[in-house]
Amino acid sequence: MLAPSPVPPEAVAVRDLRKRFGAAEVLRGVSLTAREGEVVAILGASGSGKSTFLRCLNLLEVPDAGEITVAGEAVRWRQRRGGRVPADRGQVDRLRARVGMVFQGFNLWSHRTVLENVIEAPVHVQGRERAECVAEAEALLAKVGIADKRHDYPAQLSGGQQQRAAIARALAMHPRVMLFDEPTSALDPERVGEVLAVMQALAEEGRTMLIVTHEVAFARDVAHRLVFLHEGRIEEDGPPAETIAAPRSDRLRQFLARCRIGVA
Amino acid sequence: MIDIAFLAESLRALAAGLPLTLGLTGGAVALGLVLAGLAAAGRLSGIAVLDGLARLYVFVFRGTPLLVQLFLIYYGLGQFRPDLQALGLWWFFREPYWCALLALTLNTGAYTAEIIRGGVLAVPHGAVLAGRACGMSRGLLLRRIVLPLAARQALPAYGNEVISVVKATSLASTITLLDLTGIAQKLIAQSFRALEVFVCAGAFYLAINLAIIGLVRLAETILAPDLRRPRPV
Numbered sequence: 411m412l413a414p415s416p417v418p419p420e421a422v423a424v425r426d427l428r429k430r431f432g433a434a435e436v437l438r439g440v441s442l443t444a445r446e447g448e449v450v451a452i453l454g455a456s457g458s459g460k461s462t463f464l465r466c467l468n469l470l471e472v473p474d475a476g477e478i479t480v481a482g483e484a485v486r487w488r489q490r491r492g493g494r495v496p497a498d499r500g501q502v503d504r505l506r507a508r509v510g511m512v513f514q515g516f517n518l519w520s521h522r523t524v525l526e527n528v529i530e531a532p533v534h535v536q537g538r539e540r541a542e543c544v545a546e547a548e549a550l551l552a553k554v555g556i557a558d559k560r561h562d563y564p565a566q567l568s569g570g571q572q573q574r575a576a577i578a579r580a581l582a583m584h585p586r587v588m589l590f591d592e593p594t595s596a597l598d599p600e601r602v603g604e605v606l607a608v609m610q611a612l613a614e615e616g617r618t619m620l621i622v623t624h625e626v627a628f629a630r631d632v633a634h635r636l637v638f639l640h641e642g643r644i645e646e647d648g649p650p651a652e653t654i655a656a657p658r659s660d661r662l663r664q665f666l667a668r669c670r671i672g673v674a
Numbered sequence: 675m676i677d678i679a680f681l682a683e684s685l686r687a688l689a690a691g692l693p694l695t696l697g698l699t700g701g702a703v704a705l706g707l708v709l710a711g712l713a714a715a716g717r718l719s720g721i722a723v724l725d726g727l728a729r730l731y732v733f734v735f736r737g738t739p740l741l742v743q744l745f746l747i748y749y750g751l752g753q754f755r756p757d758l759q760a761l762g763l764w765w766f767f768r769e770p771y772w773c774a775l776l777a778l779t780l781n782t783g784a785y786t787a788e789i790i791r792g793g794v795l796a797v798p799h800g801a802v803l804a805g806r807a808c809g810m811s812r813g814l815l816l817r818r819i820v821l822p823l824a825a826r827q828a829l830p831a832y833g834n835e836v837i838s839v840v841k842a843t844s845l846a847s848t849i850t851l852l853d854l855t856g857i858a859q860k861l862i863a864q865s866f867r868a869l870e871v872f873v874c875a876g877a878f879y880l881a882i883n884l885a886i887i888g889l890v891r892l893a894e895t896i897l898a899p900d901l902r903r904p905r906p907v
Contacts (some may be wrong), residue, residue, distance in 0.1 A: 501811070503809040511807040512805075517798075517804035521899070534810070535808055579808075
């Protein structure tokens with residue numbers, strides 16, 4: 411798949427992101443720009459900082475240093491004892507509403523039906539008309555293939571169905587960017603395909619997506635770019651097919667070898 | 675031998691104590707819930723001073739018998755009558771009803787604070803993360819996600835607590851109040867028939883708690899709709 415041209419505007423731009431948890435330095439200066447319509451697969455061994463990186467983008471983790479710009483709006487900071495924090499909580503909420511996030515563990519709200527999960531944020535965060543949100547939610551649920559489950563509760567769904575509901579919930583906010591944090595890692599192997607198929611369809615309609623994943627084949631076939639994180643730094647960043655076929659770094663080569671063994 | 679006529683008479687006499695028992699229960703449960711909400715918020719605030727205060731409150735009122743608390747408030751504070759009069763609080767501490775209500779409220783508040791805290795801590799972290807990721811403000815997250823999930827978690831334990839408040843109101847009879855138990859003791863003193871009187875009093879408490887169990891069950895079906903339906907095998 412080709413990256414769209416001419417060069418579209420930046421959807422997310424991150425410069426020199428750093429984050430430490432106690433003594434462990436998890437991100438050691440990560441810079442990455444994703445343009446609109448771009449699908450970026452982020453690979454890395456566990457502990458490489460890839461999930462932390464993704465969580466920093468919507469400020470579920472607060473990075474110690476570095477700049478984050480979402481859809482042209484840069485996060486403002488203020489200094490506080492023990493580090494910096496976002497200066498404006500309202501801005502944080504606004505940016506988060508522009509970034510859809512899909513979690514490894516689905517994280518649906520168990521006390522609400524699938525449909526209620528999808529309309530929750532559009533109605534209560536964005537203040538949109540309920541009827542309009544319901545109509546849109548039903549269309550989204552149809553798109554991810556679980557329209558018949560809309561009045562069920564999350565616990566009644568299989569993992570793959572829950573993850574598809576979670577994708578619909580994220581899409582309902584009309585996000586500028588979609589973040590996927592290992593979206594298939596908690597699924598039974600036979601359920602992985604149905605979630606990847608939904609994600610592939612989203613990629614094909616030109617959505618901006620950052621995907622932390624272990625699915626090397628998916629990254630190769632669907633992503634425009636592959637980013638390999640190692641020990642908190644970007645080790646490789648390039649077109650997926652070439653990068654996977656001929657990794658420049660030993661780290662990526664070792665990682666890919668391990669993944670293939672894991673798959674086989 | 676049970677005297678049916680006396681039994682019926684006891685029922686009628688005891689019914690007069692019902693409003694007091696129900697009033698103390700309702701008042702203590704409602705005020706205790708507010709107090710417990712504040713104490714739980716203090717415990718969960720992450721602010722050392724508030725956490726410490728809430729911890730101390732729970733420790734003291736959970737760690738001492740309600741009867742002792744009741745006596746301290748009614749008889750103990752009575753020794754400070756001039757000071758309380760100077761503060762304009764004597765009207766309150768002079769009345770056994772207010773003292774009983776205060777003791778019950780403080781006591782149930784301490785227990786309920788821990789029930790609420792437990793419920794909030796049991797809310798899955800992922801549900802909170804998902805709310806934050808959608809751009810929910812703190813208040814919205816609390817109202818739409820955290821409290822509903824915490825409430826259903828806490829409800830069984832809270833039902834127990836309300837029932838124990840009903841029974842605890844019987845201690846109000848020790849500071850001269852004529853609640854169900856107070857009237858029962860008076861009837862026994864007059865008739866020397868403990869069996870009929872206490873059977874009737876017990877039946878009243880059972881009836882009240884039966885209604886409470888029904889209310890808790892109703893609340894459960896409202897708060898936990900997903901648990902009502904059978905899950906797929």
